[in-house]
Amino acid sequence: MSQFWSPLVHSLTPYVPGEQPKINNLIKLNTNENPYPPSPKVLAEIKAQTGELLKRYPDPNSDVLKQTIAQYHQLNSNQVFVGNGSDEVLAHAFQALLKQDKPLLFPDITYSFYPVYCGLYQMEYQTIPLTENFEIDINDYHKESGGIIFPNPNAPTGRLLALKNIEDLLKKHANKVVLVDEAYIDFGGESAATLINQYPNLLVVQTLSKSRSLAGIRVGFALGHPDLIEALERVKNSFNSYPLDRLAIYGAKAAFEDEAYFQETCQKIIQTRHRLTNTLQALGFNIIPSAANFIFVSHPNYPAEQLAQALRKQSIIVRYFNKPRINQYLRITIGTDAENRQFSQALQSIIQTTP
Numbered sequence: 539m540s541q542f543w544s545p546l547v548h549s550l551t552p553y554v555p556g557e558q559p560k561i562n563n564l565i566k567l568n569t570n571e572n573p574y575p576p577s578p579k580v581l582a583e584i585k586a587q588t589g590e591l592l593k594r595y596p597d598p599n600s601d602v603l604k605q606t607i608a609q610y611h612q613l614n615s616n617q618v619f620v621g622n623g624s625d626e627v628l629a630h631a632f633q634a635l636l637k638q639d640k641p642l643l644f645p646d647i648t649y650s651f652y653p654v655y656c657g658l659y660q661m662e663y664q665t666i667p668l669t670e671n672f673e674i675d676i677n678d679y680h681k682e683s684g685g686i687i688f689p690n691p692n693a694p695t696g697r698l699l700a701l702k703n704i705e706d707l708l709k710k711h712a713n714k715v716v717l718v719d720e721a722y723i724d725f726g727g728e729s730a731a732t733l734i735n736q737y738p739n740l741l742v743v744q745t746l747s748k749s750r751s752l753a754g755i756r757v758g759f760a761l762g763h764p765d766l767i768e769a770l771e772r773v774k775n776s777f778n779s780y781p782l783d784r785l786a787i788y789g790a791k792a793a794f795e796d797e798a799y800f801q802e803t804c805q806k807i808i809q810t811r812h813r814l815t816n817t818l819q820a821l822g823f824n825i826i827p828s829a830a831n832f833i834f835v836s837h838p839n840y841p842a843e844q845l846a847q848a849l850r851k852q853s854i855i856v857r858y859f860n861k862p863r864i865n866q867y868l869r870i871t872i873g874t875d876a877e878n879r880q881f882s883q884a885l886q887s888i889i890q891t892t893p
């Protein structure tokens with residue numbers, strides 16, 4: 539606290555990201571990163587761009603990347619916005635599109651950055667409880683609001699909402715923006731990007747941090763009607779002209795061009811998720827069906843927080859949220875098969891030795 543802070547800063551409760559400990563040989567299953575490295579073609583391209591040209595500013599519009607993403611999703615470049623991680627894209631969307639006179643709606647259990655953006659931009663919001671099974675029931679959203687946002691699959695539950703439900707929502711709420719945050723869509727869901735030409739109120743946000751193993755270069759993007767994209771550009775150009783550096787622009791472009799590597803790593807993660815789900819079920823865990831690169835689990839006999847602490851003693855970190863409704867759950871990122879074997883063995887030994 540300081541007398542020099544603005545009144546707004548006094549009121550903020552910032553987001554707390556999952557920790558990035560500086561410990562060697564850690565099994566890090568806490569922030570939903572990809573356990574596989576970026577495509578070798580991406581690394582080669584980043585190296586190729588690391589030269590004298592770094593003395594120049596990058597292209598403020600990231601045109602080559604927008605064109606690549608537009609082609610990938612069969613859209614036009616003016617239907618694509620890119621930003622410094624999807625967190626930045628989301629932040630601009632809150633300010634440019636979701637800040638309205640009526641409150642924004644999102645699930646009670648969801649990405650915890652959403653209420654933080656509302657705080658930053660002084661927006662009203664209302665949370666809509668997930669069903670008892672942690673599902674989004676779109677009927678619960680049929681009320682007065684200034685917009686709707688949810689991740690699909692949801693985080694931290696991993697549950698997927700079917701595309702036909704999203705389409706129903708878009709039809710029923712044609713006069714407001716529905717933002718679908720698809721950070722984890724590539725691990726088993728069907729993207730709503732195919733609906734963009736039909737629904738001018740739809741904004742889809744994706745990231746290269748998860749399915750494309752590029753959390754370290756911070757690239758996210760939005761797909762939507764050119765009017766929605768223009769709103770985002772207006773905010774971006776009032777905030778930072780160069781959100782993507784040269785290495786990010788070309789590295790991200792190369793990631794979209796290596797479809798085979800992308801498919802292979804996504805499939806490996808999906809298969810490991812199935813194996814881990816079976817192993818944990820055999821240990822008596824309840825597992826929420828997941829279409830993401832993490833699973834959300836609870837055990838009837840062992841408190842989640844205690845399990846997380848015991849795992850940490852063995853240098854394995856998972857995410858525990860001390861929040862209502864989910865404080866008996868652990869969110870476990872899908873690692874490599876080797877990491878998940880070690881994780882399962884550690885969990886088994888903890889359970890066997892805990893009274």
Ligand SMILES: Cc1ncc(COP(=O)(O)O)c(C=O)c1O
Nearest residue numbers: 623624625649689721745747758
């Ligand atoms: C639902 C959801 N949206 C967005 C993000 C932000 O991803 P990034 O800023 O790395 O693109 C995350 C990251 O964990 C997430 O879980």
